[in-house]
Amino acid sequence: ATTPESRLIELMTGRTLSKIYPHIDHTLGAVRLELEGLTLASSPGSVAVRGASLQVRAGEIVGIAGLIGCGKSELGQACFGLQRLAGGTIRLNGQALRLRHPADAIRAGLWYSPADRKTDGLALALPAQHNISLSGLRWGSARGWWLRKRHERRALRECAQRVEFPAQRLGESVSNFSGGNQQKILLAKGLSQPINTYVFDEPTVGVDVGARQSIYKCLAELSQAGAAIVLTSSDLSELLGMTHRLLVMRNGELVGEFKREDYDEHRILTYFF
Numbered sequence: 001a002t003t004p005e006s007r008l009i010e011l012m013t014g015r016t017l018s019k020i021y022p023h024i025d026h027t028l029g030a031v032r033l034e035l036e037g038l039t040l041a042s043s044p045g046s047v048a049v050r051g052a053s054l055q056v057r058a059g060e061i062v063g064i065a066g067l068i069g070c071g072k073s074e075l076g077q078a079c080f081g082l083q084r085l086a087g088g089t090i091r092l093n094g095q096a097l098r099l100r101h102p103a104d105a106i107r108a109g110l111w112y113s114p115a116d117r118k119t120d121g122l123a124l125a126l127p128a129q130h131n132i133s134l135s136g137l138r139w140g141s142a143r144g145w146w147l148r149k150r151h152e153r154r155a156l157r158e159c160a161q162r163v164e165f166p167a168q169r170l171g172e173s174v175s176n177f178s179g180g181n182q183q184k185i186l187l188a189k190g191l192s193q194p195i196n197t198y199v200f201d202e203p204t205v206g207v208d209v210g211a212r213q214s215i216y217k218c219l220a221e222l223s224q225a226g227a228a229i230v231l232t233s234s235d236l237s238e239l240l241g242m243t244h245r246l247l248v249m250r251n252g253e254l255v256g257e258f259k260r261e262d263y264d265e266h267r268i269l270t271y272f273f
Contacts, residue, residue, distance in 0.1 A: 021241030029058025032228035038088035063243035080112035180211025
């Protein structure tokens with residue numbers, strides 16, 4: 001006989017499926033991230049994203065759902081200067097952004113965590129501590145002409161604790177870690193500098209249930225501390241469990257929006273096709 005997924009999760013973690021997702025207090029602040037009429041050209045004659053508009057407020061987690069290839073990843077990349085805009089505006093804290101490089105986004109207070117951690121997110125041959133510190137050398141607590149080792153060590157311990165990564169393994173090469181621990185290091189990279197707006201693209205892809213819990217807990221803490229978060233995922237149950245509001249993207253366009261109190265999995269799925 002097969003064991004239901006919900007029972008497997010309970011056996012692996014000691015928690016029921018409903019308790020995998022943390023409770024997130026929903027206290028809204030000012031608009032942090034605003035996209036207005038965003039259009040991205042993927043190649044001559046084709047459009048990856050067309051006319052996308054959304055707002056994300058402080059303390060809010062907004063999910064973007066849709067099939068692979070619908071444009072949701074490209075939308076997140078555009079917020080980090082990784083996609084060229086064919087039209088529209090990106091505003092952060094009311095200021096229009098001109099993103100020529102991801103450094104411009106980080107300087108403004110926005111972080112993007114890519115879906116492919118091995119290709120786009122991590123330096124696998126380097127130790128975990130260097131992966132975390134490198135992203136914060138210019139803006140983090142250890143910044144300066146010379147690396148301030150004492151500040152770096154303290155920041156590394158704090159980041160490791162927040163993502164529930166074993167601090168004693170910070171000196172190990174990232175290639176030695178499981179998918180779950182690699183994803184925790186990727187998450188920690190965005191915690192090593194002053195950021196108030198995050199875009200997480202498939203943050204739990206290919207990780208075990210225990211690591212998912214740690215990642216969800218960290219996202220909840222960021223939201224409750226006032227961060228604005230965009231969460232794109234191909235896992236609809238993850239989006240239903242973690243977000244305050246959900247948008248559906250299809251063929252490069254945002255085609256549906258749902259408030260948490262109106263979440264209905266079957267109704268949301270009808271917007272995918």
